[in-house]
Amino acid sequence: MTLRYFSLLPLLLSMGLTSAADVAIPLVLPESTALRWLTNDPALVSADNALAAANIEANQQALSPYDWVANGTYQRRDTGTGSNSNEWNVGLERTFRLPNKVKADEASAKAIRLIAPAEYKQARREAAEALLNAWFDWLAADARKTLLLSQQSSIEDNVAVVGKRVKSGDAAVLEQRLASAELIAIQRQVSEAKNAEVTAWTFLAARYQATEEAKTTALPEPIAVPQDLSWWQTRMLAVNDQLTLAQAQVASAEALAQRAKAEQRPDPTFGVFTGREAYGSEKLIGVTASIPLSSKRRSLEVERQQAQVSVARQNLTLTEREQRAAIQASYTAATGYFERWQLAQQAATTLFDNAKLTQKAYQLGEGDVQLLLLARRQALVAAEDASSAKVAALRSYYRLLVNAKLLWPDWLNGTID
Numbered sequence: 001m002t003l004r005y006f007s008l009l010p011l012l013l014s015m016g017l018t019s020a021a022d023v024a025i026p027l028v029l030p031e032s033t034a035l036r037w038l039t040n041d042p043a044l045v046s047a048d049n050a051l052a053a054a055n056i057e058a059n060q061q062a063l064s065p066y067d068w069v070a071n072g073t074y075q076r077r078d079t080g081t082g083s084n085s086n087e088w089n090v091g092l093e094r095t096f097r098l099p100n101k102v103k104a105d106e107a108s109a110k111a112i113r114l115i116a117p118a119e120y121k122q123a124r125r126e127a128a129e130a131l132l133n134a135w136f137d138w139l140a141a142d143a144r145k146t147l148l149l150s151q152q153s154s155i156e157d158n159v160a161v162v163g164k165r166v167k168s169g170d171a172a173v174l175e176q177r178l179a180s181a182e183l184i185a186i187q188r189q190v191s192e193a194k195n196a197e198v199t200a201w202t203f204l205a206a207r208y209q210a211t212e213e214a215k216t217t218a219l220p221e222p223i224a225v226p227q228d229l230s231w232w233q234t235r236m237l238a239v240n241d242q243l244t245l246a247q248a249q250v251a252s253a254e255a256l257a258q259r260a261k262a263e264q265r266p267d268p269t270f271g272v273f274t275g276r277e278a279y280g281s282e283k284l285i286g287v288t289a290s291i292p293l294s295s296k297r298r299s300l301e302v303e304r305q306q307a308q309v310s311v312a313r314q315n316l317t318l319t320e321r322e323q324r325a326a327i328q329a330s331y332t333a334a335t336g337y338f339e340r341w342q343l344a345q346q347a348a349t350t351l352f353d354n355a356k357l358t359q360k361a362y363q364l365g366e367g368d369v370q371l372l373l374l375a376r377r378q379a380l381v382a383a384e385d386a387s388s389a390k391v392a393a394l395r396s397y398y399r400l401l402v403n404a405k406l407l408w409p410d411w412l413n414g415t416i417d
Contacts, residue, residue: 023227023406026220028394029135031408037208038127038411047123054116062109064102066095066267077277089275093288095267104259111252117414118248122241124412128402131208132395138200139219140391145193147387151380152186158359158372159183175369182373186380222341222393225334225400229327232404236327237320239405239413246312246319253312257305264302266292330403334396341389348379348386355379 038044072090097105159179204210237243268291275284358375362368401407 023401024223025401025407026223026394026397028139028216028220028398029132031411033214034128034131034408035411037204037210038131040209041127041131041207043123043127043130047120047127050123051116051120054112054119058109058112058116061112062106064097066097068092068094069271071273073275085278087275087277089273089284091271091273091288093269093271095269097267098262098265100262101259101267104255104262107255107258108252111248111255114248114251115245118241118245121412121414122245124414125241125402125405128408128412129399132398132402134200134204134207136391136395136398138197138204139216139394140388141193141197141200142215143219143387143391144384145190145197147380147383148186148190148193151376151383152183152190155179155183155186155376158376178369178373182376219390219394222338222390222397224338225331225397229331232331232400233324233327235406236404237323240323240403243316243319243323246316250309250312250316253305253309257302257309260298260302260305264294264298266294266298327403330396330400334393334400337389337393337396341386341393344382344386344389348382351375351379351382 070090070092072088074086074088077085077087159176159182163176201210201215268289271288273284273286273288276282277284355372355375355378358372362372398407402412405412
């Protein structure tokens, strides 16, 4: 099953890449800026070190675990004649792996070399997701701050208009107080929005060493998700690091089971030695051989490793099902957020026009200030909904792009630093 998946991977990847060039990417964060910030992420430094350690582990696994062992003895023999015989011997021995164990160790090393890059790519994807989440958090906070500042300016103009009407006797003082209260309320919201924006940017600056010149002035318009669910599933399964990791873990478990089965026959130890006895008149040269006797423990280890293979295979099945469900959920979320943004934008435009007409009517002496304030509140709520829906639509679409490795593909695959 493991080998079959890896043989199909190039085909699936080529299918996923067929229309990749047709996928548009709204510019939310320039790649050069993102990659510069990611180099300052400690999580990636840790991933680099983990990859290096795994490569060393693979090299170790392929080598024999046994060392040459040098030994020697020295003794003085008392013959009872008044003279002693100084005697010694030295030897060299080593345990040798049987051929089937060599193959099992090579299979384990190969599995480690599959697991390590999968974990490395997964770490990069998670780092990219974390950066984008932090970036979108700041974009949402900044967009809300900008919107409220604009609304505050409009309400200030409205307070001035009400003040003029009060002076001319066309409006009661109560209307001026209501307008002033509305201004105070929006000023409180602006203060909260400014704090939220500063907090979001502080996180970016602290973790990624982000600098002020990277701040964007406007968000691009969201776009409808191109291609259908089947296309995204094919693409995302083909480049799915978690699925690749689960496949490699099956291969690793199978190699360990193969090793445990081979361990039922212990490895032999061979050696050579030389020595001197009887006042140096006797010289010894010989060879040694030994082999441990197998026990029940080795058979139980085989059973344990075979159970681990079953666990790894079931984990693979679970991972594949979870990833299919996650892909479908991500696709549904992205298409849903885009649709909701369109509806929210339509509502915001309608209520904004309604607020403008109400403002004009009030300036002409028609209607009262409470109707005007209600229209403004409705327009503000709708505008906030549209703004948050816009950020959510872009965020969910970018999540699709990252998981499909259509955004920063060379970096996500670890081919560039």
